[in-house]
Amino acid sequence: MKVSLLDYGGGNVRSVYNALVTLDCEIITITSADEIDKAELIIYPGVGSFGSAMENLKVKGFIAPLRSYLESGRPYLGICLGMQTLFESSEECPGVKGLGIIKGACSKFDFSKSSSPPSVPHIGWNEFVVCKGKGSCPVFDLVDQQDLVYFVHSYKIPVEQCPSKWLLTTTSYGGDEFVSSVQNGNVVATQFHPEKSGSGGLNIIKGFVESVEKGVLVSDSGSGSDSGSGVSGGGGEIGTGRKPKDMSKRVVVALDVRSNDQGDLIVTKGDQYDVREEVGAGANAEGETGRGGVRNLGKPVQLAKQYYEDGADEIAFLNITSFRSGVIDDLPMLQVLEQTSKNVFVPLTVGGGIKDYVDDSGKRHSALEVAGRYFRAGADKVSIGSDAVTASERFLANNSVGDGKSSIEQISNVYGVQAVVVSIDPKRVYLRSEERAEVVAGKKHAVVSLRAGRLGPNGEKYCWYQCTIKGGRESR
Secondary structure (H helix, E strand, O other), X not given: OEEEEEOOOOOOHXXXXXXXXXXOOEEEEEOOOHHHHHOOOEEEEEOOOHHHHHHHXXXXXXXXXXXXXXXXXXXXXXXXXXXXXXXXXXXXXXOOOOOOOEEEEEEEOOOOOOOOOOOOOEEEEEOOEEOOOOOOOHHHOOOOOOOOEEEEEOEEEEHHHOOOOOEEEEEEEOOEEEEEEEEEOOEEEEOOEHHHOHHHHHHHHHHHHHHHHHOOOXXXXXXXXXXXXXXXOOOOOOOXXXXXXXXXXXXXXXXXXXXXOOOOEEEEOOEOOEOEEEOOOOOOOOOOOOEEEEOOOEOHHHHHHHHHHOOOOEEEEEEOOHHHOOHHHOHHHHXXXXXXXXXXXXXXXXXXXXXXXXXXXXXXXXXXXXXXXXXXXXXXXXXXXXXXXHHHHHHHHOOOOOOOOOHHHHHHHHHOHHHEEEOOEEEEEEEOOHHHOOEEOOEEOOOEEOXXXXXXXOOOOEEEEEEEEOOOOEEO
């Protein structure tokens, strides 16, 4: 069976494509509306905001043919937004209509009444529980039900909003049980990202494709009316009777990537911000004294693959020299992402140089354009450092109101808030007494008392932390 990948301009198309390649699927990329009706099986990978996804579908002329395809009950696997857009609307973008295949609406996680609210977005590895009445869904035949899957979203489908014949699995976050996948006949969709859930996630995609080929999904279309859920809370018709788990702790590997003296990208680590080897008092091999070459811990693609195979839950590449050149022309780093995403099926984050800039020819590039290149190369999140600090300065100077122009706002508006990570490089400013802390923006810095053995270079007992930018070369 040929698998058609709906390329509507989202960020994680490459990741899903690579997952299908790993599963030996024959892949067709849908780029025009007339290809939708010809498809045998469609996978719709979604990353971003509800509004931007629907706008992209509208611009490409995909809405009507995709709705017709779905209403006919033909094979479909939606991922994240590929599930949410099946519903009628979302609180994320009031007034924007979804595909309306399933009655109901998405709403934002609301923990305002919780005494210890979890963070939103819901990001990380969590479980899913197959609902009673669905039995053993063939999509999960190749998966251990104890396997965790990867979520990254701020909006969810409440259980009571999902018609019972569609409800497939639920997941709990902060005590809030929500819909984590739906299924009716050949149409399946997940809130989680199977293409980023390791080997278990790949087996979910494989299970779906094989179930369609065998024709076993149609016979398990569930029961109940499409007009209401018919689902009782508190574990009535949902769940398996066992207490739902919550988020799992995860291991995130951060790799500092830069060019060595020969121009090759390597993973490095240094003392403070100095990543070069110490030559020592004598001369090096070339008879020169001073610092040696860039410390080389290995090649980024190979190291990322090794960490993934060893059980890492996420990989972050921090391009620590990208501020010296534009990302649009930074082909080596883009190639690192492209090659890594072929073998690493957990989330990939990339940071370094994600900002507005003007290239050598005088052409201006926006932070959104830069981030888009990274997303299309296989990144799931971008990490913003220096630009986050300068955006904060403008924010404070503007009475704590955003101007909509920062890279954080631009990228979040299109790809969703879960796609933007802020990375802060702090440094200590030592003080001999608490009273000497500087006052900035009308507030005194939080002063920290230092423990014995951790005092400043001149015996200072106190410090506050100052943000730095440009790889630690400038303090703000």
